[in-house]
Amino acid sequence: MPEREEQFSDETIRRFLLGALTGAEQATFDERLFADDGLEKRVRLAECELADDYAFERLNAADQELFEHNFMVTAARHQQLTVSEALRDRFASETVVTSAPSAMTIAERLKEWLGLGQSSWKLALRVIILLLLIGTMWSVLRGPRLGQRFLSIRRPVPAGTPAPNLQMAHHSISPEPPKQITPPDQLAAPVTLMLVPQHGYDPVHIATIMLPDGERGVLRLQLSVKGTPETDRAELLTISGQSVLVEGALKPLPGVDTVSFDVPGRFLTAGDYQMKLSRRTDGVESNVVTYYFRVQ
Amino acid sequence: MLQQEDFDRLMNWLAADAEQAGAIYEKIRWRLVAILASRGCRFPEELADETIDRVSRRVTDIQETYVGEKAIYFLGVMNNVHHEYLKRPPLPVVPLLNEGARAVADTTEQIHACLEKCLNKLAPNSRQMIEQYYAADKQAKIDLRKRLAQKFGVSTSNLRLRALRIREKLQVCIARCVEAEARP
Numbered sequence: 001m002p003e004r005e006e007q008f009s010d011e012t013i014r015r016f017l018l019g020a021l022t023g024a025e026q027a028t029f030d031e032r033l034f035a036d037d038g039l040e041k042r043v044r045l046a047e048c049e050l051a052d053d054y055a056f057e058r059l060n061a062a063d064q065e066l067f068e069h070n071f072m073v074t075a076a077r078h079q080q081l082t083v084s085e086a087l088r089d090r091f092a093s094e095t096v097v098t099s100a101p102s103a104m105t106i107a108e109r110l111k112e113w114l115g116l117g118q119s120s121w122k123l124a125l126r127v128i129i130l131l132l133l134i135g136t137m138w139s140v141l142r143g144p145r146l147g148q149r150f151l152s153i154r155r156p157v158p159a160g161t162p163a164p165n166l167q168m169a170h171h172s173i174s175p176e177p178p179k180q181i182t183p184p185d186q187l188a189a190p191v192t193l194m195l196v197p198q199h200g201y202d203p204v205h206i207a208t209i210m211l212p213d214g215e216r217g218v219l220r221l222q223l224s225v226k227g228t229p230e231t232d233r234a235e236l237l238t239i240s241g242q243s244v245l246v247e248g249a250l251k252p253l254p255g256v257d258t259v260s261f262d263v264p265g266r267f268l269t270a271g272d273y274q275m276k277l278s279r280r281t282d283g284v285e286s287n288v289v290t291y292y293f294r295v296q
Numbered sequence: 297m298l299q300q301e302d303f304d305r306l307m308n309w310l311a312a313d314a315e316q317a318g319a320i321y322e323k324i325r326w327r328l329v330a331i332l333a334s335r336g337c338r339f340p341e342e343l344a345d346e347t348i349d350r351v352s353r354r355v356t357d358i359q360e361t362y363v364g365e366k367a368i369y370f371l372g373v374m375n376n377v378h379h380e381y382l383k384r385p386p387l388p389v390v391p392l393l394n395e396g397a398r399a400v401a402d403t404t405e406q407i408h409a410c411l412e413k414c415l416n417k418l419a420p421n422s423r424q425m426i427e428q429y430y431a432a433d434k435q436a437k438i439d440l441r442k443r444l445a446q447k448f449g450v451s452t453s454n455l456r457l458r459a460l461r462i463r464e465k466l467q468v469c470i471a472r473c474v475e476a477e478a479r480p
Contacts, residue, residue: 016334030331034371040323043330045460048467073333074341079474082404083467086411091430233449243421248447267420285449 008032008039013046018063019070047080055084190220190262195275195291197224201239206272207293217265221275223250223291226257231277231288234261239272239292250277268295306352309359310366324348324370331371335378343381347374403474410473414466422462429459 008029015021016029033039053059054067071077193209212219221236232249244267250259261275275291310324311317325344332340350373362369415423428444445455 017330019334019336021334026335029334030371031368033327033331034367035365040327044326045457045464048460048463049456052463070333070336073338074329076329077333079403079407079471080467082407083411083470086404086408087430087463087466089408090411090415091427233447242419245420245424246448248443267424280449 008042010042010046013039013043014050016043017046017050017071018066020066047077048084051077051080051084052087055081055088190218192220192222192260193293194222194258195224195293197228197289198292201272201274201292203272203294207291208296209293211268211270211295212265219263219265219268219295221261221263221291221293222258223261223275223277224258225250225252225277225289228277228289229279231279233278233280233285234259235276235278236261236263236267237274237276239274244268244273270295302349302352302355305355305359306348309355320367321348324367327367328370328374331374332378337378337381343374343377347377350377403478406474406477407470410470410477411466413473414469417469418462418466425455425459426462426466429455 012021012025012029016026021029033043050067050071054064059067072081191209191212193207195207209219211217225231230249230251234247234250235243236245237243245261245263247261250261252259272292272294275293276287277289278285278287280286307314307317307321310320325348328344328347329340332343337343347370351370354373358369415426418426425444425448429441431440441452441455445452448455448458450458
């Protein structure tokens with residue numbers, strides 16, 4: 001009975017879990033919990049969220065105390081908290097690179113790297129290396145093609161940079177990854193597949209590509225959007241409609257008719273896929289264009 | 297001490313089908329534990345089991361005449377059990393909590409290993425959502441969750457529900473995984 005269920009706010013449910021309801025509230029809540037499956041589901045979800053909030057240190061001091069005193073009283077909840085902590089540890093390590101700015105200033109980093117205060121011959125050597133690096137960077141950036149490539153790998157997806165060695169075809173395959181400057185400890189150079197919009201799924205004439213190599217492999221879909229209206233959502237699905245990856249708006253660079261969509265190899269298995277670009281108008285989402293391809 | 301035949305009678309009273317009766321039993325026990333914990337009981341699981349034991353012993357007397365939602369009957373018995381508990385002299389709580397905490401600490405490594413396994417079992421889209429939802433926690437949470445909701449084409453409240461449902465599935469998967477690994 002959803003209308004009855006709505007009588008309890010998320011905040012009330014949280015206070016129930018923290019043992020902070022008043023006597024009257026408690027009696028009503030207890031009875032309802034025994035009669036309302038919907039409320040039970042909400043309480044179960046709220047339990048998970050509360051454990052997460054504690055693990056991620058988002059509770060205020062008072063709630064923290066209530067949590068420790070009133071919530072952590074069953075083995076199941078202890079395990080719930082351990083899972084929350086595991087999630088925190090698991091995903092915190094993934095975000096460290098982007099979220100943990102160093103306390104050192106650039107000047108301090110440069111000073112440390114240059115080794116100011118060390119013996120002069122070491123300093124001279126480091127200055128020479130620095131000058132060589134600056135010179136190399138300058139020559140790379142001056143070449144328009146290389147410069148464009150260099151910029152494209154630093155820009156997060158969506159990217160609209162065309163790869164010069166691509167062929168636009170219904171089933172074009174680029175067997176070799178484009179030669180790009182990729183840090184060796186990051187993902188492998190993407191294998192790029194150029195796609196044009198299709199009016200329907202044609203399993204006989206479908207663009208085909210080999211599965212990118214291993215966990216570090218990346219498939220870069222280069223999607224032709226010439227003459228296509230602006231879209232605000234991109235979704236990769238299996239041909240049967242199971243969603244694989246979703247991305248926000250993919251916008252082409254000025255003067256470029258393609259957008260790119262990177263798919264980590266670990267998300268792909270052999271089979272046929274569809275790539276949909278859609279847009280939302282007045283709250284209604286409509287498909288704008290679809291591309292199809294096969295992974296072997 | 298609860299006799300097997302009392303327990304069987306209880307299950308039979310809850311539902312004729314054994315599997316269905318098991319599901320109802322679990323549901324009732326979970327609700328009893330949640331309510332007793334919310335009322336500030338230090339041992340909600342023990343009191344919930346005490347409640348179930350008492351109902352089991354009364355099934356013979358009530359099964360012919362009781363009318364209404366059976367689960368509600370447990371609530372009445374639980375109130376009695378709770379009143380009795382409140383009259384008892386307070387017991388030290390530390391040993392039980394420490395015991396529970398130690399038991400969980402023993403499984404922490406297993407839980408981390410099982411988390412990886414369970415993440416791998418998620419559908420790619422669910423995995424992507426949960427990874428980004430929890431990664432967003434470490435940064436400017438509200439903004440990132442708004443952007444994440446936009447990306448998945450859902451409202452922020454819907455995103456929260458979907459992420460928590462995946463989180464709940466993970467919890468169940470991890471519990472099963474830990475249990476399976478603990479078996480000899």
